[in-house]
Amino acid sequence: MFYELLLIATSLAVCFGLYVRKNLLWKPVSENEVIYAWLKAEATDPNLEYASYYNKAIAEQGGIKLDDPSFTDEKENADRKAVFNKVRGNFSLWKPIHETTTWYKTTIITINPFMRIFGPYPLEKHIRPKTSGKDDKDENEKVDKDENEKDDSHIKNFEYKSLNNMVLWGHSKSGPFVILHGNRRWYSRNTYIPYIVSVYVGLSDQKYELHKESGCEKCQEN
Numbered sequence: 662m663f664y665e666l667l668l669i670a671t672s673l674a675v676c677f678g679l680y681v682r683k684n685l686l687w688k689p690v691s692e693n694e695v696i697y698a699w700l701k702a703e704a705t706d707p708n709l710e711y712a713s714y715y716n717k718a719i720a721e722q723g724g725i726k727l728d729d730p731s732f733t734d735e736k737e738n739a740d741r742k743a744v745f746n747k748v749r750g751n752f753s754l755w756k757p758i759h760e761t762t763t764w765y766k767t768t769i770i771t772i773n774p775f776m777r778i779f780g781p782y783p784l785e786k787h788i789r790p791k792t793s794g795k796d797d798k799d800e801n802e803k804v805d806k807d808e809n810e811k812d813d814s815h816i817k818n819f820e821y822k823s824l825n826n827m828v829l830w831g832h833s834k835s836g837p838f839v840i841l842h843g844n845r846r847w848y849s850r851n852t853y854i855p856y857i858v859s860v861y862v863g864l865s866d867q868k869y870e871l872h873k874e875s876g877c878e879k880c881q882e883n
Contacts, residue, residue: 687765718747762863772855777837779875824858837875
């Protein structure tokens with residue numbers, strides 16, 4: 662236990678130094694770059710639950726460019742945005758806030774007492790627990806074997822991926838932030854390791870329903 666506490670204390674000290682050195686650098690980026698990063702992670706992943714939707718949207722668009730992108734090429738950006746909107750952009754996470762948001766790319770440390778990151782969909786909320794079904798009194802708690810195996814493999818697909826290029830959103834650079842993209846990777850990380858990762862962060866004064874649960878007072882105001 663002593664060595665574990667010592668490791669955590671040392672990690673926090675290192676994180677603070679890196680935070681001061683690196684996390685103060687916020688590079689403004691375009692919405693086109695954020696959409697590209699989101700697509701690069703999802704549209705190329707055959708194991709993603711949205712894979713078939715991406716394949717269909719890309720085929721209907723006549724293809725999109727995901728290698729060596731140009732964020733000043735209007736056609737490239739329009740093609741990527743069209744595919745993104747069909748699968749993701751026209752739905753709850755992105756649509757309510759993107760028009761008022763200013764985007765940045767920065768570096769964060771995942772074990773950081775000065776910055777809170779909140780996932781709107783923790784794994785325990787949408788990954789059902791394993792049960793044998795033998796001693797359960799409530800039939801609704803029974804989960805068949807195939808469903809459990811599918812859920813477990815789905816977690817493993819995200820478990821070892823880099824946390825780079827997650828998309829976060831909040832009101833200020835100090836947070837708290839809600840995860841728009843990278844939720845499963847975030848909850849599959851080793852919480853004792855201080856990962857240093859490059860992320861996209863959107864900032865806006867707008868109230869956002871999904872930001873309420875982070876404890877944001879502004880979003881909880883009527």
